[in-house]
Amino acid sequence: MANQSTSSPEDEQHSQADNQHDDPQQNENDREDRPERKRPGKKPLIILAVVAIVMIIVGLWFWLTTRNIETTDDAFTEANAVTIAPKASGYVTELRVKDNQRVKKGDLLVVIDPRDSLAQRDQAQAQLGLARAQLHQAQASLELAKVQYPAQKDQALAQQAKAEANLLNAEADYKRQRGVDPRATSQRNIDAASAQLRSARAELAGAKAQVEVASQVQLQIQQQKTNVEARQRQVEQAQAQLNTANLNLSYTQVLAPYDGFVTKRNVQVGTLVQAGTALFSLVSPDVWITANFKETQLEHMNPGDKVEITVDAWPDMKLEGHVDSIQMGSGSRFSAFPAENATGNYVKIVQRVPVKIVIDKGLDPNQALPLGLSVEPKVRIK
Structure with missing residues (x-):
């Protein structure tokens, strides 16, 4: 219908508000009719208190269990690793x-062609055999000299005695030829006696010289002894050359210096190698940990402290060990380019010091840890 009016929700709200302001008594009655709000009980407070106590206990337990533990994630596995290289080409x-x-x-790891070394060894063996033969000859000459030279001296003395006798006879003949009546002899006989006398004197002088030479028996024997010693030195020299040849021959066989694992092999059959050429590396199965702790963590750390070790590659593997030693210097001090703190502007940086940790338990003897694995040690300090 045209005269009927419509009212909106906003008009109704305004009218209700006006009615409430106009009737205070009714407002009071409405408040009395509303139910009262219940206050919160003690149960939430109790729960909150229990949670707070549990958190305090957990925090205290965590502090008590970790206050004597120093750990770092800058730790890696280490072991002895050497480069195997031949000494023969x-x-x-x-x-x-x-x-x-x-x-x-x-x-036996690698064999290098030994033919050249074998030839050198055979040559050295021949030289040694020749030197030994010469030594035996010199020793025989020495034994012969010990008999020969005294006999030669005696023979020289006998020749001297004979020459002296011949001289006496020649002198006697000469005196007879000079002492008789010239008519009873001839000039020829006198000349012959004179020549015989001179010859006897010459023979005696030669015999004395022979005796003087033959009398040097000790010097002659000493000369033979010196010859024997020289031959002995030659034998020793030849033996040394043979030892060197055998040593060079042994270098053609490359042997393992200790138990380990072959890694980084870069040699094949037929490869021409030179002395000192790297063939591969040999890694020892005896592994330890090098942990780089901050210098502020070393105050109470000492060798012998127990260590718990976790390996990132095998999270379930739990190792036990102990601190073996602390390096006498920070890592930066022994780096290729140590810091020059006395030049330019200086900014203090917390240094790290390598700590060697030896593994005691938890590692399978048949299993070796590769080098460079990340580990996390926990050191229990006293």
């Missing part, structure tokens, strides 16, 4: 190992 004729193979000390 030649072609590789045998390769006895594969990549990452475990070997024992003394195992």
Whole structure:
């Protein structure tokens, strides 16, 4: 219908508000009719108190269990690793190992062509045989000289005695020829006696000289002894050359210096190698941990402290060990380019010091940890 009016919700709200302001008594009655709000009980407070106590206990327990523990994530596995290189040159004729193979000390790893070394050894053996033969000859000459030279002296003395007798006879003949009546002899006989006298004197002088030479028996024997000593030195020299040849021959066989694993192999059969050429690396199975702790963590850390070790590669592996030693210097001090703190502007940086940790338990003897693995040690300090 045209005269009927419509009212909006806003008009009704305004009208109700006006009615409430106009009737205070009714407002009071409405408040009395409303139910009262219940106050919160003690149960939430109790729960809150229990949670707070539990948190305090947990925090206290965590502090008590970790206050004597120093840890770092800057720690890695380490072991002895050497580069295997030959001392002989030649072609590789045998390769006895594969990549990452475990070997024992003394195992044959590589064989280099030994023919050149064998020829040198045979030549040295021949030189040694010749030197020994010459030594035996010199020793025989010495034994002969000990008999020969005294006999020669005696023979020289006998020749001297004979020459003296001949001289006496010649002198006697000469005196007879000069003392008789010239008519009873001839000038020829006198000249012959005179010549015989001079010859006897010459023979005596020669015999005396022979005696003087033959009398040097000790010097002659000493000369033979010196010859024997020289031959002995030659034998020793030849033996040394043979030892060197055998040593060079042994270098053609590369042996494992200790138990370990073959890594980084870069040699094949037929490869021409030179002395000092790197063939591969040999890693020892005896692994330790190098942990780089901050210098502020070392105050109470001492060798012998127990360590719990976790390996990132095998989270379930739990190792136990102890602190072996603390390096006498920070890592930066022994780096290739140590910091020059006395030059330019200085900014203090907390240094890290390597700590060696030896593994005591938890590692399978047949299992070795590769080098450079990340680990997390927890050191219990006293």
